[in-house]
Amino acid sequence: MFEDWIHEKLKTEIGILRYNHSIGVMETSIKLAKYYGVNEKSAALAGLLHDCAKSKDKIKLLKMADEFGIILDNVMKNNLELIHGPIGAEIAKRQYNIEDKKILSAIQYHTTGKEDMSILEKIIFIADYIEPNRKFKGVEEARKLAFEDLDESLIYAMDNTIKFVINSGGLIHLDTVKARNYLKIEKS
Numbered sequence: 001m002f003e004d005w006i007h008e009k010l011k012t013e014i015g016i017l018r019y020n021h022s023i024g025v026m027e028t029s030i031k032l033a034k035y036y037g038v039n040e041k042s043a044a045l046a047g048l049l050h051d052c053a054k055s056k057d058k059i060k061l062l063k064m065a066d067e068f069g070i071i072l073d074n075v076m077k078n079n080l081e082l083i084h085g086p087i088g089a090e091i092a093k094r095q096y097n098i099e100d101k102k103i104l105s106a107i108q109y110h111t112t113g114k115e116d117m118s119i120l121e122k123i124i125f126i127a128d129y130i131e132p133n134r135k136f137k138g139v140e141e142a143r144k145l146a147f148e149d150l151d152e153s154l155i156y157a158m159d160n161t162i163k164f165v166i167n168s169g170g171l172i173h174l175d176t177v178k179a180r181n182y183l184k185i186e187k188s
């Protein structure tokens with residue numbers, strides 16, 4: 001699916017392992033899109049490109065953020081793991097010619113989530129967490145939940161990520177807190 005140059009460029013930019021992960025996210029996103037009745041091509045494209053800014057070179061990423069005029073908040077500045085979402089959306093637009101705002105937003109928020117997420121944003125978020133190459137405690141439960149109750153699967157993934165980040169002594173991004181609280185309040 002999609003033109004060869006997209007696959008070749010992506011492979012060159014992020015490396016074969018991260019590319020294989022992206023194919024896994026794309027395939028999982030397509031399945032979820034079918035299941036939840038959203039546009040499959042949008043889900044496929046967002047899934048394929050979600051990590052297009054995932055570079056090991058954080059200095060390069062900071063330079064790109066500056067060049068693109070992306071304002072990084074304090075949490076992002078102190079946790080550079082989080083900046084490949086917003087930078088990725090900008091690269092998808094400028095270098096992969098993606099114009100669809102819904103796709104760009106799914107890429108932008110795939111790591112943190114956000115308040116009041118669209119179904120496409122939710123699908124990319126959870127597909128990233130459960131794609132077939134992922135192996136960690138709890139992934140089977142998340143895989144099951146994703147096709148039973150999408151919101152519940154996001155809460156499950158966010159709870160685990162928040163616990164993981166706290167145990168590592170890191171900062172929790174406000175968008176993750178807002179995303180989780182919104183889902184919890186909505187279903188209560």
Ligand code: DGI
Nearest residue numbers: 051079081110111112161165170171172173176
């Ligand atoms: O890019 P991937 O590795 O495929 O996955 P991702 O974009 O979901 O990034 C996952 C990493 O981001 C993981 O190490 C946990 C971290 N993370 C996710 N949400 C938050 C977070 N880190 C902090 N500090 N705060 C968050 O809210």
Ligand code: FE
Nearest residue numbers: 050051110111
């Ligand atoms: Fe990512």
Ligand code: FE
Nearest residue numbers: 110111128129
């Ligand atoms: Fe994620």
Ligand code: FE
Nearest residue numbers: 021050051128
């Ligand atoms: Fe990813």
